[in-house]
Amino acid sequence: xxxxxxxxxxxxxxxxxxxxxxxxxxxxxxxxxxxxxxxxxxxxxxxxxxxxxxxxxxxxxxxxxxxxxxxxxxxxxxxxxxxxxxxxxxxxxxxxxxxxxxxxxxxxxxxxxxxxxxxxxxxxxxxxxxxxxxxxxxxxxxx
Numbered sequence: 001x002x003x004x005x006x007x008x009x010x011x012x013x014x015x016x017x018x019x020x021x022x023x024x025x026x027x028x029x030x031x032x033x034x035x036x037x038x039x040x041x042x043x044x045x046x047x048x049x050x051x052x053x054x055x056x057x058x059x060x061x062x063x064x065x066x067x068x069x070x071x072x073x074x075x076x077x078x079x080x081x082x083x084x085x086x087x088x089x090x091x092x093x094x095x096x097x098x099x100x101x102x103x104x105x106x107x108x109x110x111x112x113x114x115x116x117x118x119x120x121x122x123x124x125x126x127x128x129x130x131x132x133x134x135x136x137x138x139x140x141x142x143x
Contacts, residue, residue: 003034004054007073009064027062028076042090050082116140 010027039046058076060066115132119125120141132139 001034003031005031044088046086047082048085049080052080114138
């Protein structure tokens with residue numbers, strides 16, 4: 001499996017990113033033969049990732065300035081989409097709808113947690129509030 005691995009904390013923009021055969025001063029490296037992780041709990045799910053993203057929070061994690069500090073080494077990223085590869089015995093249901101494209105599902109975790117609707121008293125604003133609620137977002141409505 002290929003992985004972008006953060007081996008030390010620091011600014012990834014200060015040095016060029018290389019692979020495991022070429023040493024680099026960058027805190028991140030592309031590892032082409034990273035071991036596929038085994039499931040380690042009854043509620044674990046392994047996903048074969050098709051698309052992923054890196055965002056500002058991940059950049060802060062690599063710098064060591066984010067409130068959540070994973071132990072080194074870690075694979076940065078919090079949004080991903082793909083297909084379920086292996087499911088542990090206690091998992092009963094795990095699915096994104098068939099009609100959702102992998103790239104659209106990718107941003108849904110971080111993007112649809114909170115929805116701020118300005119002008120919620122009007123017809124379009126009220127509709128946006130209802131759609132947000134159906135999608136499971138925490139809706140903040142302003143009028």
